[in-house]
Amino acid sequence: MKIGNYSVKHSYKPARIISDVLSLGITVLILFSTLNFFPLYKARINEIGEVNLEIVAEYRYSLTYRQYFAWIYPALAVIIFGVYLILILKNHRFAKYDITAANAQSVYDWYAFAVSLCKIPLLLAVLDMMYVFHQRMMFNEVRLFGFQYILYALLIVIVVRLSVHRIKGLTQKEKKSNKADDVDVKAKLADDDRK
Secondary structure, eight states: OEETTEEOOOOOOHHHHHHHHHHHHHHHHHHHHHHHHHHHHHHHHHHHHHHOHHHHHHHHHHHHHHGGGGGHHHHHHHHHHHHHHHHHHSOBOOTTSOOOTTTHHHHHHHHHHHHHHHHHHHHHHHHHHHHHHHHHHTTOOOOSOOTHHHHHHHHHHHHHHHHHHHHHHHHHHHHHHHHHHHHHHHHHHHHHHHO
């Protein structure tokens, strides 16, 4: 992997490990919720069939096919993980920033952590959408849109903005330290001329 023109190593910091483990836990929860949804859904259809056979007879074919739409949510979780892996494993130019050999690894570490953090609100949004879908399929009344989706989007914006600010700070610190080194070298040369 390269950041700018410099090769970097794939490194794991404790905060990123926690973020990835939490994301993996949410993905496993989505998968197990989907697997547990099928028996509950069939039991609910049988329960409705005992009360009202006309509804079940009318929707019998669509009800069997509609339950498999629940697999969309585990698929979305896997797609989010796939995009995450692509983003952290591909080369990034970061043309707007002054990437040097000294700061390339720090920039990569911060970028990978920010991408890892963005997974969490996305997976939570998928989990909420899955909950609404399951409740609707079980014929329960649930609001389609909630305030939490706005909070997830806001959280992603904050993480992206914070990471851009941090990467900008990492690359600017390198510029300032180079200027300080130049001043020290000039001062040493001036002292040598006096002797």
